[in-house]
Amino acid sequence: MQEAAVVPSEGFASIADASKPHAGRIYDFVLGGNHNFEVDRLAAKKILEIAPFFPKVALVIRWFLGKAVRRLSEEGHSQFLDFASGLPTIDHIHQITRPGTRVIYSDIDPITVAYGQEILKDDPNVRYAVCEAGKPEQLLTSPLPSQLYEASEVVAIGFNGICWFLRDEEISHAMKTLHAWAGKGSRLFLADFDFTNPTPEAVAAMKLYGTFGQPARLRNLRVLQDLIAPWKRASGGFRSLEQ
Amino acid sequence: MSPASSPLQARRELLVGLLETLLGESIFDNRYSMHPRRLSTLAAELADNYIRAAEGGFGAAEGGFGAAEGLSREAALEEGARLAQEGLGEKTILRIAASLRRFSLGGTDEDAKPARNQAATAEEYTSALLEGFITAREAQLLRDQEQLRRALSTALESQSQELLVKNHALDTSLNGILLADLEGRVTWANSSFLSLWGFTMAAEVIDRRTTDFWTPQDGERVLADLPRTGGWRGEFIAERRDGASFSVEVSASVVRNGIGEPIGIMTSFVDITERKRLQAQVLQAQKMDALGQLAGGITHDFNNLLTIVSGYLQVLILDAPRDTRTHQDLMQMKAAVDRGVGLTRQLRLFTRQASGNRQSVSLNEVARETWEIFKRTFPPEITVELALAPSLWMIEADSNQMSQVLVNLCVNARDALTDPAAGRERILTIETANVMLTEERIGKYLTARPGRYVLLRVRDTGTGMSPDLLERLFVPFVTTKSARSGTGLGLAVVYGIVTSHHGFIDVQSTVRGGTAFEILFPMTGTPQEARRDEAAAPPLPRGHGKILVVDDEQQVRELISRVLSTCGYETITAADGSDALSLFGEGNGIDLVILDMMMPGMGGRECLARLRAKQPGVRVLVTTGYTSDGSAHELLGEGALGIVEKPLDIAAFAEKVQETMGRGAVGC
Numbered sequence: 001m002q003e004a005a006v007v008p009s010e011g012f013a014s015i016a017d018a019s020k021p022h023a024g025r026i027y028d029f030v031l032g033g034n035h036n037f038e039v040d041r042l043a044a045k046k047i048l049e050i051a052p053f054f055p056k057v058a059l060v061i062r063w064f065l066g067k068a069v070r071r072l073s074e075e076g077h078s079q080f081l082d083f084a085s086g087l088p089t090i091d092h093i094h095q096i097t098r099p100g101t102r103v104i105y106s107d108i109d110p111i112t113v114a115y116g117q118e119i120l121k122d123d124p125n126v127r128y129a130v131c132e133a134g135k136p137e138q139l140l141t142s143p144l145p146s147q148l149y150e151a152s153e154v155v156a157i158g159f160n161g162i163c164w165f166l167r168d169e170e171i172s173h174a175m176k177t178l179h180a181w182a183g184k185g186s187r188l189f190l191a192d193f194d195f196t197n198p199t200p201e202a203v204a205a206m207k208l209y210g211t212f213g214q215p216a217r218l219r220n221l222r223v224l225q226d227l228i229a230p231w232k233r234a235s236g237g238f239r240s241l242e243q
Numbered sequence: 244m245s246p247a248s249s250p251l252q253a254r255r256e257l258l259v260g261l262l263e264t265l266l267g268e269s270i271f272d273n274r275y276s277m278h279p280r281r282l283s284t285l286a287a288e289l290a291d292n293y294i295r296a297a298e299g300g301f302g303a304a305e306g307g308f309g310a311a312e313g314l315s316r317e318a319a320l321e322e323g324a325r326l327a328q329e330g331l332g333e334k335t336i337l338r339i340a341a342s343l344r345r346f347s348l349g350g351t352d353e354d355a356k357p358a359r360n361q362a363a364t365a366e367e368y369t370s371a372l373l374e375g376f377i378t379a380r381e382a383q384l385l386r387d388q389e390q391l392r393r394a395l396s397t398a399l400e401s402q403s404q405e406l407l408v409k410n411h412a413l414d415t416s417l418n419g420i421l422l423a424d425l426e427g428r429v430t431w432a433n434s435s436f437l438s439l440w441g442f443t444m445a446a447e448v449i450d451r452r453t454t455d456f457w458t459p460q461d462g463e464r465v466l467a468d469l470p471r472t473g474g475w476r477g478e479f480i481a482e483r484r485d486g487a488s489f490s491v492e493v494s495a496s497v498v499r500n501g502i503g504e505p506i507g508i509m510t511s512f513v514d515i516t517e518r519k520r521l522q523a524q525v526l527q528a529q530k531m532d533a534l535g536q537l538a539g540g541i542t543h544d545f546n547n548l549l550t551i552v553s554g555y556l557q558v559l560i561l562d563a564p565r566d567t568r569t570h571q572d573l574m575q576m577k578a579a580v581d582r583g584v585g586l587t588r589q590l591r592l593f594t595r596q597a598s599g600n601r602q603s604v605s606l607n608e609v610a611r612e613t614w615e616i617f618k619r620t621f622p623p624e625i626t627v628e629l630a631l632a633p634s635l636w637m638i639e640a641d642s643n644q645m646s647q648v649l650v651n652l653c654v655n656a657r658d659a660l661t662d663p664a665a666g667r668e669r670i671l672t673i674e675t676a677n678v679m680l681t682e683e684r685i686g687k688y689l690t691a692r693p694g695r696y697v698l699l700r701v702r703d704t705g706t707g708m709s710p711d712l713l714e715r716l717f718v719p720f721v722t723t724k725s726a727r728s729g730t731g732l733g734l735a736v737v738y739g740i741v742t743s744h745h746g747f748i749d750v751q752s753t754v755r756g757g758t759a760f761e762i763l764f765p766m767t768g769t770p771q772e773a774r775r776d777e778a779a780a781p782p783l784p785r786g787h788g789k790i791l792v793v794d795d796e797q798q799v800r801e802l803i804s805r806v807l808s809t810c811g812y813e814t815i816t817a818a819d820g821s822d823a824l825s826l827f828g829e830g831n832g833i834d835l836v837i838l839d840m841m842m843p844g845m846g847g848r849e850c851l852a853r854l855r856a857k858q859p860g861v862r863v864l865v866t867t868g869y870t871s872d873g874s875a876h877e878l879l880g881e882g883a884l885g886i887v888e889k890p891l892d893i894a895a896f897a898e899k900v901q902e903t904m905g906r907g908a909v910g911c
Binding site: 015018032033034035056059062063066089090091095096110111112114115116117118119 | 271272274275276278330332383384387388390391393394395397398399400401402405
């Protein structure tokens with residue numbers, strides 16, 4: 001399997017640092033939120049100069065999350081687990097599902113998690129925990145899932161916009177761990193980029209975006225399909241944006 | 244004109260279609276939660292509200308220009324606010340407003356008939372809609388900003404607590420920690436660092452060069468190389484502020500920020516003085532062990548030779564007429580051999596080979612008796628103090644060997660006190676005490692366990708010893724004395740005796756500061772009557788019976804056979820364990836077996852077991868010139884009736900044989 005191209009990062013800025021742009025806050029601004037600062041809006045403008053389609057990309061990913069969550073809710077899923085959740089402010093899972101749905105968000109940055117816990121503190125059905133997406137066992141072996149979920153652990157698991165931040169072995173490990181833990185009937189909904197034929201603008205945009213977060217890895221669909229085993233594609237399965 | 248047939252109602256579908264198209268184009272401007280169901284009903288809702296306002300009136304009260312179906316301004320404001328709360332986008336509401344106004348003017352609508360009041364109504368209605376929308380968005384913004392402020396405060400608080408915890412961890416670390424800027428100027432020091440180096444306040448080290456506390460040589464060069472090397476580690480002898488020296492392990496590293504830029508230098512200091520001392524103790528113990536094994540091997544062979552020479556000499560002396568020149572010459576030879584025997588005995592004590600005769604002993608009695616005999620050799624200018632603890636616990640020991648320990652230590656103390664370099668005060672103190680050894684104190688003694696011990700301390704105010712000499716103190720033949728005044732085995736013997744009694748010895752000494760030997764023996768009993776008197780050696784006793792002599796050394800076999808024959812016994816010999824077993828089993832009527840412990844092939848232990856298997860009541864005396872850890876004594880528990888040490892004391896040996904022959908056969 002070809003090594004994914006890696007886009008370098010200049011480092012991971014904490015969400016509590018208002019002097020530097022933060023990927024999560026930029027995302028919130030692009031989605032139309034108010035949880036951002038001037039530095040984030042200026043950074044978003046820089047991205048737009050290189051990749052004017054960037055806001056749509058963010059919106060599409062969030063809209064995919066919305067569609068998946070709505071569909072899974074209608075199928076009867078009432079327990080959701082999300083990774084690399086960022087700020088739970090705009091069209092996130094708990095804002096789209098039916099009332100009473102239990103949601104666990106997670107993020108690698110403890111400061112983001114503290115931030116998110118403050119925002120969600122009035123909702124008894126939602127929790128936010130620290131967890132690296134590439135090491136889901138950090139969350140799965142904690143008391144939190146058993147505290148919030150019913151015993152069956154039939155869970156809908158969100159893994160959106162994360163894979164380009166992880167190494168191949170991290171994705172593979174995460175998928176295997178989640179599959180082994182999740183109860184029968186659980187579902188995974190995942191959104192990522194297919195960089196089979198990336199445009200220069202797309203690479204440049206990812207490069208710039210990566211400087212506000214972690215190194216970005218550009219993969220094609222085939223590689224990604226292999227990495228998410230043993231999860232099997234459901235009917236309807238992988239759909240391109242055009243589809 | 245009825246609403247159903249009004250021009251606006253007739254154009255309702257057109258308006259709904261326009262708004263649906265608009266909403267479809269603005270899909271990404273709105274929250275997902277509005278899509279698709281809400282958006283599908285929103286167009287009709289907006290169209291109906293506009294028509295209601297345009298036809299029924301729009302204004303201050305419900306009904307407007309008098310029609311009951313009108314729309315109030317408050318209703319429009321509420322509608323705008325609701326759309327904002329539902330997640331309608333800003334661009335979308337503006338486009339809706341523009342579309343409604345155009346529709347009222349006819350705009351591009353083909354069948355529109357503009358009405359003057361409809362345009363004004365549309366203007367007022369959309370203005371109220373926008374006002375309600377903006378007000379709600381502003382309120383939302385303020386709420387979000389407040390939430391942002393609180394969440395940020397919580398996040399910062401969390402970060403601050405994390406930093407506090409980390410700071411606390413650094414500050415209370417047992418390792419000394421120093422932080423410096425990239426130029427090497429100290430910016431922070433934790434309390435362990437201050438205490439390690441003897442400072443009382445951080446201000447005493449802030450702004451000093453961090454390299455002041457690194458290796459004495461090349462500190463600046465190491466600092467200059469650090470960004471490239473990333474880290475440095477070293478060990479050296481450092482000097483505290485008060486001049487005391489200590490061993491320290493230093494580890495320096497570059498501290499980097501989140502994007503990998505160096506921002507400072509952190510140095511960690513660990514006091515390894517104790518570790519070094521323990522390492523030295525381990526090495527010393529290993530060295531002593533190796534020496535012991537070497538000496539043990541030599542002693543074994545030497546012992547055998549002495550056994551032969553001594554034994555035959557004793558026989559010759561018995562045969563030689565008294566008051567003859569020959570007798571005198573033989574006595575001279577025996578005296579020399581006896582000195583050799585004494586030397587090997589001392590060496591065996593060092594190598595822990597001599598098992599001795601152990602019994603319950605009071606060190607107070609040993610101290611008093613030894614001192615009574617020994618004090619005559621002390622010059623009068625030395626003051627001797629006995630500080631003996633009342634109710635001193637008993638120990639399991641050979642009293643002769645305890646006496647030897649005390650004598651050897653006192654001899655050393657006497658020599659240190661009579662040295663011309665000794666100070667004016669010349670005091671020797673012999674102390675005893677009951678001691679409870681705790682976990683804290685064990686560190687000095689590598690293999691000790693907590694428990695009760697009896698302490699023997701011999702202190703002098705003499706010349707003391709240098710660290711160099713202390714390191715080699717217990718090594719045999721290391722001596723500061725002339726060859727005529729000592730063998731150099733004295734302290735080696737002390738070491739051997741102490742360790743063979745499962746005790747521990749420690750020495751504290753400084754040049755011109757005196758010396759203190761501290762010995763601990765495990766306590767085995769409370770104060771009671773101590774040792775028995777030694778029985779006087781009887782004259783060569785006689786007896787009868789058949790004795791099997793088993794020894795791999797031919798000369799030893801011959802000597803023992805000759806001695807036994809002299810005493811009236813019949814003897815047969817075997818060179819090894821297998822030979823012994825076959826001779827024993829041939830109906831030879833063996834009354835006693837003299838069995839050597841150390842033989843190649845089948846050793847004494849195995850041979851004893853097999854002899855007992857053949858005849859459970861067999862009488863066996865074990866001979867030994869080389870034991871380790873009292874293994875010969877263990878055979879007493881396995882059926883042997885006694886131990887005879889080499890070189891042989893002929894009289895004691897004969898007595899032992901007679902005594903054993905007189906005992907009944909030992910049953911199984």
